[in-house]
Amino acid sequence: MARGKIVIRRIEKMSSRQVTFSKRRHGLMKKAHELAILCDVQVGVIVFSSTGRLYEYASSTTTTTMGMPSIIHKYQSAQENHQLLNPVSQIMFWEGEVRKLQQEMQILQDHHRSKFLIQLQYYLSNLNQLE
Amino acid sequence: MARGKIVIRRIEKMSSRQVTFSKRRHGLMKKAHELAILCDVQVGVIVFSSTGRLYEYASSTTTTTMGMPSIIHKYQSAQENHQLLNPVSQIMFWEGEVRKLQQEMQILQDHHRSKFLIQLQYYLSNLNQLE
DNA sequence: TCCCCTATTTATAAATC
DNA sequence: TGATTTATAAATAGGGG
Numbered sequence: 199m200a201r202g203k204i205v206i207r208r209i210e211k212m213s214s215r216q217v218t219f220s221k222r223r224h225g226l227m228k229k230a231h232e233l234a235i236l237c238d239v240q241v242g243v244i245v246f247s248s249t250g251r252l253y254e255y256a257s258s259t260t261t262t263t264m265g266m267p268s269i270i271h272k273y274q275s276a277q278e279n280h281q282l283l284n285p286v287s288q289i290m291f292w293e294g295e296v297r298k299l300q301q302e303m304q305i306l307q308d309h310h311r312s313k314f315l316i317q318l319q320y321y322l323s324n325l326n327q328l329e
Numbered sequence: 330m331a332r333g334k335i336v337i338r339r340i341e342k343m344s345s346r347q348v349t350f351s352k353r354r355h356g357l358m359k360k361a362h363e364l365a366i367l368c369d370v371q372v373g374v375i376v377f378s379s380t381g382r383l384y385e386y387a388s389s390t391t392t393t394t395m396g397m398p399s400i401i402h403k404y405q406s407a408q409e410n411h412q413l414l415n416p417v418s419q420i421m422f423w424e425g426e427v428r429k430l431q432q433e434m435q436i437l438q439d440h441h442r443s444k445f446l447i448q449l450q451y452y453l454s455n456l457n458q459l460e
Numbered sequence: 461t462c463c464c465c466t467a468t469t470t471a472t473a474a475a476t477c
Numbered sequence: 478t479g480a481t482t483t484a485t486a487a488a489t490a491g492g493g494g
Contacts, residue, residue, distance in 0.1 A: 200473045200485045206362075208369050213478095218473080219368040220479095225471060226360050229488095230374070231337075233357055237350040238339050239378055243361070244404050246371040252407050270401050273375050276383045277397075292434045296427060298399060303423045331468045331490045349490080351462080356488060360471095 219247065227255045234258075242269035249309055350378065358386045365389075373400035 209215040223245060234241040234257030244266070245253040256266040340346040354376060365372040365388030374386040375397070387397040406426060 200471075200483080200487095201475075202473060202484095203486065204367075204473070206366050209367050214473090215368050216478095219364070219370065221472060222360070222364045222367065226357070226364055226372075228471095229353070229357050229360055233350070233353045233376070235337050236335075236340050236353065237346050237379075239350065239376060241357075242373075242375040244371075244373040244400055245364070246400070246403060246407075248368075248370055250407075252404065254404070266404070269375055269377070270404070272377060273383065273385070273397070273401070289434060289438060295399060295402075296431055296434065299423060299427045303420060303427065306420055306423065331466080331470095331488075332492080333467095333490060334469065335490070345491085347461085352489065359488095 223253055227253070230255045231257065240269055240272075242266055242273075248305070250306055354384055358384070361386045362388065371400055371403075373397055373404075 209218055226245070227243060230241045230243045233239065239257070241255070241257040243255040247253070254266055256269055340349055357376070358374060361372045361374045364370065370388070372386070372388040376384040378384070385397055387400055406422070
């Protein structure tokens with residue numbers, strides 16, 4: 199949105215992606231807060247970075263102090279009707295959930311493995327320098 | 330932000346508040362979506378209007394399609410889990426989550442299998458009576 | 461309610477420090 | 478890494494239909 203238009207697709211360069219994440223995350227939280235105040239509504243925002251770090255915003259209105267838990271609870275009751283899908287699609291849903299969690303776990307593991315390897319290389323190079 | 334600056338406080342005039350709600354709600358959802366795509370992260374947004382109507386956005390990333398239920402689940406687990414544990418126990422935690430989901434799925438499947446068997450017996454007995 | 465218009469304000473991409 | 482700058486893209490307040 200500045201110094202050049204961009205297309206909305208995954209930013210490939212990791213460092214730029216990190217910078218943009220920081221900026222736009224702040225922007226999003228600010229917008230969420232403004233919406234909540236200006237229009238006196240409840241807003242909840244949850245963001246998970248690719249490394250699994252959690253960022254959140256939960257509004258309070260003039261009438262109630264809604265933390266994220268209350269907003270989630272309200273969301274879930276609002277959705278209860280929807281939960282009554284037929285058995286087969288229910289099972290398929292949970293199978294999907296399991297797959298997603300497994301994939302995420304894999305990502306976390308890869309992430310930490312590479313971090314560990316980098317550390318190891320660092321220590322080894324230090325050792326080499328001491329010799 | 331246009332035709333005059335505004336201060337961020339509850340808009341008193343109901344009709345303006347409604348209009349602003351509609352505009353900014355769209356803006357917020359769009360920003361959430363852009364953040365999710367650009368930075369390849371999970372984003373969930375929940376908004377309740379003052380009349381209790383629900384508006385939501387839940388992102389998908391390149392790796393996973395996370396609906397709001399998954400995001401909420403992850404949020405709740407992250408809170409319980411303290412999140413500030415070391416990588417290894419974090420991974421162990423998620424492994425536990427996967428196991429739990431798998432067990433749930435198993436129970437669901439067993440349940441429906443037994444229901445199916447009961448149905449089958451019922452039909453069979455009907456068939457027998459016809460003979 | 462929703463769309464259009466457009467003058468302004470904001471958000472922010474890219475560069476620089 | 479983070480803070481600051483700045484040129485530009487986006488969002489939007491206010492008004493009209």
